[in-house]
Amino acid sequence: MSVQSYYVPEQSRWPILASVALFMMAYGGGSLINSLSANTGGGGGLLMLLAGALGMGLVLLGWFSNVIHESNKGLYSSQMDRSFRWGMSWFIFSEIMFFAAFFGTLFYIRNLSVPWLGGEGEKGVSNLLWQGFAAEWPLMSTPDQQAFPGPKGVIDPWHIPLLNTVLLISSSFTVTLAHKALKLGNRQRIIFWLAVTVVLGVIFLYFQAYEYAQAYNDLGLTLNAGVYGATFFILTGFHGLHVTLGTLMLIIIFLRVVKGHFSVEKHFGFEAVAWYWHFVDVVWVGLFLFVYII
Amino acid sequence: MTSSSASTHHHGPAVGLSRWLYTTNHKDIGTLYLWFSFAMFLTGGCMALLIRAELFQPGLQLIQPDFFNQMTTMHGLIMVFGAVMPAFVGLANWMIPMMVGAPDMALPRMNNWSFWILPFAFSMMLSTLFMEGGAPNFGWTFYAPLSTTYAPPSVTFFIFAVHMMGISSIMGAINIIATILNLRAPGMSMMKLPLFVWTWLITAFLLIAVMPVLAGVVTMMLMDIHFGTSFFNAAGGGDPVLFQHVFWFFGHPEVYIMILPAFGIVSEIIPTFARKRLFGYPSMVYATASIALLSFIVWAHHMFTVGLPLVAEVFFMFATMLIAVPTGVKVFNWVATMFRGSMTFETPMLFALAFVVLFTIGGFSGLMLAIAPADFQYHDTYFVVAHFHYVLVPGAVFAIMAGAYYWLPKWCGNYYNETMGKVHFWCSFVGVNITFFPMHFIGLAGMPRRIPDYALQFADFNAVATVGAFMFGFSQLIFLYNVIHCIRKGRQASSEVWEGSHGLEWTLPSPAPYHSFSEAPKVK
Amino acid sequence: MKRVIFGLAVLLVTASPSHADWTMNLTRGVTDISREIYDLHMVIFWICVVIGVLVFGVMLWSVVYHRKSRGAKAKNFHESLLVEITWTIVPFIILIGMAVPATATLIKMYDNTEADIDIQVTGYQWKWRYQYLAENVDFFSSLSTPREQINNTQEKTTDYLLEVDNPLVIPVGKKVRFLLTANDVIHSWWVPEFAVKKDAIPGFINEAWVIVDKPGVYRGQCAELCGKEHGFMPIVVEVKTVAEYESWLAEVKQADAKQQQAAMKSWNLADLMAMGEEVYNKACLACHQAEGEGIPGAFPALKNSPVALGEVSVHIDVVLNGKPGTAMQAYKEQLSAVELAAVITYERNAWGNKTGDIVTPAQIAELKE
Numbered sequence A: 001m002s003v004q005s006y007y008v009p010e011q012s013r014w015p016i017l018a019s020v021a022l023f024m025m026a027y028g029g030g031s032l033i034n035s036l037s038a039n040t041g042g043g044g045g046l047l048m049l050l051a052g053a054l055g056m057g058l059v060l061l062g063w064f065s066n067v068i069h070e071s072n073k074g075l076y077s078s079q080m081d082r083s084f085r086w087g088m089s090w091f092i093f094s095e096i097m098f099f100a101a102f103f104g105t106l107f108y109i110r111n112l113s114v115p116w117l118g119g120e121g122e123k124g125v126s127n128l129l130w131q132g133f134a135a136e137w138p139l140m141s142t143p144d145q146q147a148f149p150g151p152k153g154v155i156d157p158w159h160i161p162l163l164n165t166v167l168l169i170s171s172s173f174t175v176t177l178a179h180k181a182l183k184l185g186n187r188q189r190i191i192f193w194l195a196v197t198v199v200l201g202v203i204f205l206y207f208q209a210y211e212y213a214q215a216y217n218d219l220g221l222t223l224n225a226g227v228y229g230a231t232f233f234i235l236t237g238f239h240g241l242h243v244t245l246g247t248l249m250l251i252i253i254f255l256r257v258v259k260g261h262f263s264v265e266k267h268f269g270f271e272a273v274a275w276y277w278h279f280v281d282v283v284w285v286g287l288f289l290f291v292y293i294i
Numbered sequence B: 001m002t003s004s005s006a007s008t009h010h011h012g013p014a015v016g017l018s019r020w021l022y023t024t025n026h027k028d029i030g031t032l033y034l035w036f037s038f039a040m041f042l043t044g045g046c047m048a049l050l051i052r053a054e055l056f057q058p059g060l061q062l063i064q065p066d067f068f069n070q071m072t073t074m075h076g077l078i079m080v081f082g083a084v085m086p087a088f089v090g091l092a093n094w095m096i097p098m099m100v101g102a103p104d105m106a107l108p109r110m111n112n113w114s115f116w117i118l119p120f121a122f123s124m125m126l127s128t129l130f131m132e133g134g135a136p137n138f139g140w141t142f143y144a145p146l147s148t149t150y151a152p153p154s155v156t157f158f159i160f161a162v163h164m165m166g167i168s169s170i171m172g173a174i175n176i177i178a179t180i181l182n183l184r185a186p187g188m189s190m191m192k193l194p195l196f197v198w199t200w201l202i203t204a205f206l207l208i209a210v211m212p213v214l215a216g217v218v219t220m221m222l223m224d225i226h227f228g229t230s231f232f233n234a235a236g237g238g239d240p241v242l243f244q245h246v247f248w249f250f251g252h253p254e255v256y257i258m259i260l261p262a263f264g265i266v267s268e269i270i271p272t273f274a275r276k277r278l279f280g281y282p283s284m285v286y287a288t289a290s291i292a293l294l295s296f297i298v299w300a301h302h303m304f305t306v307g308l309p310l311v312a313e314v315f316f317m318f319a320t321m322l323i324a325v326p327t328g329v330k331v332f333n334w335v336a337t338m339f340r341g342s343m344t345f346e347t348p349m350l351f352a353l354a355f356v357v358l359f360t361i362g363g364f365s366g367l368m369l370a371i372a373p374a375d376f377q378y379h380d381t382y383f384v385v386a387h388f389h390y391v392l393v394p395g396a397v398f399a400i401m402a403g404a405y406y407w408l409p410k411w412c413g414n415y416y417n418e419t420m421g422k423v424h425f426w427c428s429f430v431g432v433n434i435t436f437f438p439m440h441f442i443g444l445a446g447m448p449r450r451i452p453d454y455a456l457q458f459a460d461f462n463a464v465a466t467v468g469a470f471m472f473g474f475s476q477l478i479f480l481y482n483v484i485h486c487i488r489k490g491r492q493a494s495s496e497v498w499e500g501s502h503g504l505e506w507t508l509p510s511p512a513p514y515h516s517f518s519e520a521p522k523v524k
Numbered sequence C: 001m002k003r004v005i006f007g008l009a010v011l012l013v014t015a016s017p018s019h020a021d022w023t024m025n026l027t028r029g030v031t032d033i034s035r036e037i038y039d040l041h042m043v044i045f046w047i048c049v050v051i052g053v054l055v056f057g058v059m060l061w062s063v064v065y066h067r068k069s070r071g072a073k074a075k076n077f078h079e080s081l082l083v084e085i086t087w088t089i090v091p092f093i094i095l096i097g098m099a100v101p102a103t104a105t106l107i108k109m110y111d112n113t114e115a116d117i118d119i120q121v122t123g124y125q126w127k128w129r130y131q132y133l134a135e136n137v138d139f140f141s142s143l144s145t146p147r148e149q150i151n152n153t154q155e156k157t158t159d160y161l162l163e164v165d166n167p168l169v170i171p172v173g174k175k176v177r178f179l180l181t182a183n184d185v186i187h188s189w190w191v192p193e194f195a196v197k198k199d200a201i202p203g204f205i206n207e208a209w210v211i212v213d214k215p216g217v218y219r220g221q222c223a224e225l226c227g228k229e230h231g232f233m234p235i236v237v238e239v240k241t242v243a244e245y246e247s248w249l250a251e252v253k254q255a256d257a258k259q260q261q262a263a264m265k266s267w268n269l270a271d272l273m274a275m276g277e278e279v280y281n282k283a284c285l286a287c288h289q290a291e292g293e294g295i296p297g298a299f300p301a302l303k304n305s306p307v308a309l310g311e312v313s314v315h316i317d318v319v320l321n322g323k324p325g326t327a328m329q330a331y332k333e334q335l336s337a338v339e340l341a342a343v344i345t346y347e348r349n350a351w352g353n354k355t356g357d358i359v360t361p362a363q364i365a366e367l368k369e
């Protein structure tokens, strides 16, 4: 019978370097945050964090270029390709669970803790401690207005958020169009649609930044504005971070297409990024519904 | 197949330090995991001994309350994340490729990264002991707001250490799933997989599902501490109890992450030494899957006294009790496997038998805890401590020991010293029971957990438990000696190693070649 | 194996109701609920014992009789649908049998209606505050075991670590409802004889209730890790007859009035220092330490501290109002004007803090208004 071959890479320096870089990021970040909180400068921490981040960037560059190189040399069988697919799918699943934690938090706070504090439901007696506080969502005045001054206003879902929804959903289509083009081997078209996708992503990020600025400057909607602000920023913030990452990945893929890396049959790198982009998009739809509209 | 890839299959390990730092080999990485885990077991164990020494008598003798709390916290964290989980990952790394007939793990470079994150994460965590304000002192469950507003500054590093462990676990789990789903030898269908592989497949799923949730909850802590949010603060509309919900949504599946691979190991060992096929293989698989699924809907049994609404209380009580059914199926199957077998009692079997009995005792106390009204009396007492040490020490840890003895000859090509193994077993077995059995009594009598000093009526059993702990702890040195002795100059082992052994790993020579199956074996 | 059986046997013997020894088994307690829980506990315990004996019995049988050294040959069966279905269904039925009475008890425990007396219980690091909501009675209750006993320089007495300065007092036979909350971190109010254990969550209120049948003194402890002194925040409840309870209430109210008067008398430095030391050791020492040296990184030193040596008003403000968001709590409500004045004076003049300042009770009383 045919012997299955599976490519096992030689020793590699990248993982251990990546661990060192990760450690520097974590330790530097920790020192930085602690010294900022204690108002004692934080230069050392910042330096370590930046060095770690730079190191991590370089390592990833080196690591991926190894992978690309090996792939181009034809060392990878279709079985290897499947391993990558499983890997990416389960990674995305883990990301889904990460967001699930924050969505769960949002639901708990809206449906349980805020009503209880406002005197409704099974633990409504708690209102004894917060007399005068009434439950509402969005939470405009918090139980302790002094410590956590509630926002003056909230974001209107039908302006920027709606626009952003349209942007992201269209970008999901454009990336699919790029994929179709890739399967047909039409370089020109791939490049075009990928470029459109990247641009849509960047515009989305621009509007998100704009929205944050508005929230902070005009609406008093801040991290410190009680749980409405807290859940709003943690959900949209981590989503924004993922869009940023996704956009960077798209840019890399774009460059690789320009360099002619992908073939009609083998282009898992491209597909992985497309999956990731769809995932980010789906999360956004959840956000639009539960954070902005309802 | 290209010639260049073939050449990579047939070389031995590199020499020197670079072998361990840069390796992409599943055996090397498995070895690293196992030694790391053992080092952490000793570290966490020494902390436990310090705890026990302080509790030997009423009054404060050795350590101050704040340091005591740091010890309790670090002991729990190190044992859970540093000793038990990496030990299972180490066994998975060694055994899964051999059991499914693969050359290596699916993603070998990432495999190296998964491991090497850990020493850094734990150095960071241990370094908090030397920081101003001391190490985390809020228990391994780090309930807010003790772990947020009232925490020492080192909590920031604790949070990042947890993030790093999470990244490591998720990557490790992804690798295991990809290996099992994608690298099986031709003919190795899912329902032919050894149970150790099955339990790990399900465990890996649990890991990927819940580690991100842990990451989420520590991130919210970080935000509350440093960035002014109020997730766990009623003043801003949040709720400290929310922390517990999210934590235990991770935490309960986590405890099954620490037991499912143990079930797998025991399910390998018992048939070997009973010389009889495992009873009810399919129901073992289904039971494992049911336990995993149920584990997502029972988390609030850790929170019966936090003031949950009545319906929640009842729901979580029922769901928790249900877990006894599939777990019972497993226990019964093991017993039925032994029934009318032809048993011998080498060290792995002794540990496996002790596992079955003592884990079940731990399961019984778990069931008692699941009865919500009764848990109002048990909660946060030493009865809980007794429960979880029974499922974790003679449960998870004994299974790891059993696995180590069972596969050691395959790993290094030599037999360990059987007499020494038996001595190790009996000392551990007696020690573990002297340590943890009296904890049931002091718990029922009303001694709360996490206290450095206690009322006089608890004194006798505490003294007994401390004696047992030292006995159990020092018995582990026998194990250490036996392993080193075995690697250095044990008796040469045959390839099947055990008379009744079954499965692909035993078709390889002992010690197993550096690249397990460079040609896929055929499975009937 | 032998040890397990021996251990189980010990538990069996000691667990039977006639031996209801509080140092080995759960207490039966002094309320209906606590006895129901005790019964549930015993039933499930016996179920586990029976199952255990059966399962371990079969296993032991195999270990003894089906061993190779006895010449046992392995049989070849490895499946039996009937057996497997049986041992899935039987435990399931047993569990339902358990769940029904457990749920009934739970429902009773959750019935917080129609209480005769409402008491708000608030956990502080590391003491309890009891407010009788209808009575205007409000006091703190903290550990009274001397530090010397804890540090082994003095003989430990019977109620070591289970004694407090001001116990909670409730009448027998009345439904008393507790409204539990906390000031800082989560605590848990637990008295085993009542089978009441409920977490005290900062910012939320949990309810629990009790009807005690027997007068007596009942002791418990905080059952949720709440920081450094978690092991040192006991609960003592004195259950009195209704008449005794009434007279106790009257007494407490009178004592309060007396204290207010004391604030008006004039105090000299020596008196304040003596009293201050006492208050400090009771209320502040746990964090700021015996010599005012604090614990670096967690609790600031007061010796040579800018606050203790600086502006008096700042010092008074910190002690009266605390520092929100830190472990430093507000002592305005916890201590009387005299005690506050004394402790602040003490801090400004002890351990080489020689400011010579005197803070008078009258001064504090005015601020407290």
Ligand code: HEA
Residues within 6 Å of the ligand: B141, B255, B256, B258, B259, B301, B302, B320, B321, B323, B324, B325, B327, B328, B329, B331, B359, B360, B361, B362, B363, B364, B365, B366, B367, B369, B370, B371, B375, B378, B379, B380, B384, B387, B388, B391, B392, B395, B396, C047, C048, C051, C055, C091, C092, C094, C095
């Ligand atoms: C490996 C780890 C592990 C395992 C496997 C288990 C298994 C179980 N645990 Fe345990 N548990 C922990 C680790 C574990 N636990 C830890 C670490 C804590 C404390 C965390 C902390 O607070 O720090 C804890 C705490 C804990 C609590 C909270 C207690 C409290 O804080 O008040 C509860 C409550 O329900 C509980 C229940 C159970 C149950 C019902 C099982 C079941 O899975 C057990 C099922 C097994 C059996 C029942 C035995 C075999 C079955 C039969 C022979 C069949 C027939 C039996 C009957 C019908 C009775 N556990």
Ligand code: HEA
Residues within 6 Å of the ligand: B041, B042, B043, B044, B045, B046, B048, B049, B051, B052, B072, B073, B075, B076, B077, B079, B080, B083, B084, B138, B139, B140, B141, B385, B389, B392, B393, B396, B397, B435, B449, B450, B451, B469, B472, B473, B474, B476, B477
């Ligand atoms: C897998 C997990 C695991 C394991 C294996 C153990 C093992 C042990 N545990 Fe642990 N324990 C936990 C998980 C575990 N524990 C958790 C999660 C908690 C809760 C924490 C919390 O409340 O937050 C806890 C809490 C806990 C407590 C309660 C503390 C408290 O509430 O304040 C106690 C008290 O006795 C205890 C004791 C022990 C003992 C004696 C062992 C022994 O089995 C340890 C034996 C091992 C050794 C002793 C090391 C052996 C080696 C040597 C001695 C050799 C000499 C040394 C060198 C060569 C360097 N543990």
Ligand code: CUA
Residues within 6 Å of the ligand: C123, C124, C126, C186, C187, C188, C222, C223, C224, C225, C226, C227, C229, C230, C231, C233
């Ligand atoms: Cu209060 Cu523990």
Ligand SMILES: [Cu+2]
Residues within 6 Å of the ligand: B251, B252, B255, B298, B299, B301, B302
């Ligand atoms: Cu659990």
